[in-house]
Amino acid sequence: MTSLLAVEDLGATGIREVLRLADSFVEVSERAIPRVPALRGRTVATVFFEDSTRTRLSFETAAKRLSADTMTFSVSTSSVNKGESLRDTVETVAAMGIDAMIVRHRSAGVPWQVSRWIDASIINAGDGWHEHPTQALLDCYTVRQALGRDDPFPGLRVAIVGDIKHSRVARSNVAAFSALGARVTLVAPPTLMPPSLEGWPVEVSHDLDAVLADTDVVYLLRIQAERMNEALFPSLREYSARYGMTRERAGRLCSSALIMHPGPMNRGVEIAAEVSSLPNSLITRQVTNGVAVRMAVLFRLLGAPEASEALVAHA
């Protein structure tokens, strides 16, 4: 595998490999000097045409902890503002000599286009409403870690709640959790569901209260107001009343249920502030694990086979 564009590129076997590899990198991340020489001499560029806090920082931290050199392209200070085309921009970055490019763009399919233009490995860090594969990998990793079992997924009941329609996180998570054998239910008002769910390996519900008691993992999505150009629900208050994870609803989950959110959160809309800090909320762990999981992905794409011995050696 040379690029990671969608969860499908990995399949169940590839996902499991990344999760196991991430275990070593979690161990590395906990060291006093969290750095290994695995990608010394390699250059990783982050090329983000859309805003990001955690994903970009997470990839850059991951690359640095593997001793790769990093290059950051920021659209707000680039020649894109002078009218440079997408193709010229990525070819210019590639011409500096890079091994991997991590791409985020508001249009679906851009990482595939980029992979046809340049030779470097491409990692999709979010393309429009389409896919965000490393988010799904870090989510699967976080569930596996929280449940303390190597393969907790077969039969695991995962409810993904909220703005499914605009969510690349939902698409990638449906693909990853279901590939591993989990049973995924999408919970949202009809207006926030994709127009067609044909071929999606999911069940659908419009009633969060009806699924709460039978759920092992509740995955809340951000209401993506910036991607809506019409009113899809009456008001945020009404949305939270029916689909928000309030303290009261959290109390109706089974005691072992886990609460997740990819961030950034709209506190008080899809999740109450106090719920995000409950002991069974994994939201901070998702962010922490993101680094180790992205180290695993970068290592898998760029590491020389003999480097696996150096994997856990100190830098």
Ligand code: NCD
């Ligand atoms: C998500 C994204 O940008 O796709 N955030 C993230 O990467 N953690 C989800 C979102 O924006 O709601």
